[in-house]
Amino acid sequence: MTVQPRPAILSIDPYVGGESKIPGVNRIIKLSSNEGAFGPPPAAIEAITRAAREAHRYPDGNARALREAIGARFGLDPARIICGNGSDELITLLCTAYAGEGTEVIMSAYGFMMYDISGRASGAQVLKVPEVPAEGGGMKADIDGILATAGARTRIVFLTNPNNPTGTLLPSSEVARLRAGLRDDILLVLDSAYAEYVTAPGYDPGEALVDAAGNTIMLRTFSKIFGLGGMRVGWGYATPAIIDALNRVRGPFNVASASQAAAVAALAEPGWVETCVAHNTAWRGRVAAALAAAGHAVWPSETNFLLVDFGSPEGAGQADARLKSRGLIVRGMAGYGLPGCLRITIGTAEECQMVIDAIGAASPAHG
Numbered sequence: 277m278t279v280q281p282r283p284a285i286l287s288i289d290p291y292v293g294g295e296s297k298i299p300g301v302n303r304i305i306k307l308s309s310n311e312g313a314f315g316p317p318p319a320a321i322e323a324i325t326r327a328a329r330e331a332h333r334y335p336d337g338n339a340r341a342l343r344e345a346i347g348a349r350f351g352l353d354p355a356r357i358i359c360g361n362g363s364d365e366l367i368t369l370l371c372t373a374y375a376g377e378g379t380e381v382i383m384s385a386y387g388f389m390m391y392d393i394s395g396r397a398s399g400a401q402v403l404k405v406p407e408v409p410a411e412g413g414g415m416k417a418d419i420d421g422i423l424a425t426a427g428a429r430t431r432i433v434f435l436t437n438p439n440n441p442t443g444t445l446l447p448s449s450e451v452a453r454l455r456a457g458l459r460d461d462i463l464l465v466l467d468s469a470y471a472e473y474v475t476a477p478g479y480d481p482g483e484a485l486v487d488a489a490g491n492t493i494m495l496r497t498f499s500k501i502f503g504l505g506g507m508r509v510g511w512g513y514a515t516p517a518i519i520d521a522l523n524r525v526r527g528p529f530n531v532a533s534a535s536q537a538a539a540v541a542a543l544a545e546p547g548w549v550e551t552c553v554a555h556n557t558a559w560r561g562r563v564a565a566a567l568a569a570a571g572h573a574v575w576p577s578e579t580n581f582l583l584v585d586f587g588s589p590e591g592a593g594q595a596d597a598r599l600k601s602r603g604l605i606v607r608g609m610a611g612y613g614l615p616g617c618l619r620i621t622i623g624t625a626e627e628c629q630m631v632i633d634a635i636g637a638a639s640p641a642h643g
């Protein structure tokens with residue numbers, strides 16, 4: 277007899293990442309994983325090179341310099357920050373610490389796949405709450421539905437805002453209403469991976485809610501606007517009790533030294549976020565307009581990607597084939613239950629123009 281994992285483990289569908297190769301195509305443009313458009317910040321590349329010479333040393337297990345740099349940048353107490361091997365690790369640690377056998381974890385139907393994977397791995401049952409139409413198009417998390425689903429066994433509610441893969445933003449007042457309606461012994465995980473890209477006024481990535489309400493953790497990442505997905509650095513801001521619980525279950529050296537150095541340097545890169553946001557806002561608008569002019573339904577987005585609805589799996593397949601023939605790889609959404617949609621990351625100006633040429637209308641005036 278072979279060794280068997282716990283039954284819950286075999287109920288997990290393994291995570292399928294964005295594709296990165298097309299057979300027979302040399303120049304690949306990867307717009308499938310929402311990575312930053314401009315590569316790593318130059319200062320981060322230098323920091324990684326420098327850190328290589330100290331690679332025989334264990335990292336600072338408390339990520340002190342990084343937590344202090346994050347605290348200074350965002351005006352937060354470093355003692356209430358935890359760093360992880362990507363925010364993915366923090367999601368797993370949260371499920372280990374707060375969920376487990378006999379409990380329930382709640383997420384939105386079109387929420388991030390890692391909540392499902394980590395929740396199940398812990399032994400919890402993962403409940404997916406159907407979404408409701410958003411103003412301006414697309415779908416959004418149903419706050420009333422989540423509140424109605426939360427029961428005696430619920431331990432964690434995961435919410436991404438703005439959401440991946442839909443791109444839609446919930447008003448911060450709605451997120452606060454969710455927190456207020458949940459029992460105090462239910463942890464709200466507010467995943468703000470795309471916070472920097474938001475241009476809508478009045479957005480709270482989570483700091484204010486953590487401070488006001490407790491029992492809440494905000495998750496952030498260096499994988500998107502800071503261009504360091506390959507270095508695996510994420511962080512969380514929460515109450516001291518939550519940070520303490522996570523510190524007990526994490527590995528002692530969970531963030532590599534080169535990764536810590538890269539993240540500190542990325543925060544110090546002058547003008548990086550401002551430049552990336554200005555580029556993203558401009559090109560997100562241009563790509564959305566050109567695709568809408570070609571008759572495709574583009575969901576409103578406050579992120580660095582667009583969810584585009586082609587009306588049917590066949591329509592999405594045809595668009596995907598046209599993109600692929602030009603070397604453009606985007607993300608199919610069948611795994612998320614949206615088989616008529618494709619998710620397209622906002623890349624460089626040239627890459628965005630290639631998307632427009634492949635599946636957009638040249639300009640609304642000529643459409």
Ligand SMILES: *Cc1c(COP(=O)(O)O)cnc(C)c1O
Nearest residue numbers: 362363364388440469497499510
């Ligand atoms: C990209 C993304 C993350 C970031 O994960 P890392 O492990 O930090 O790379 C987290 N949550 C959501 C919703 C994301 O889209």
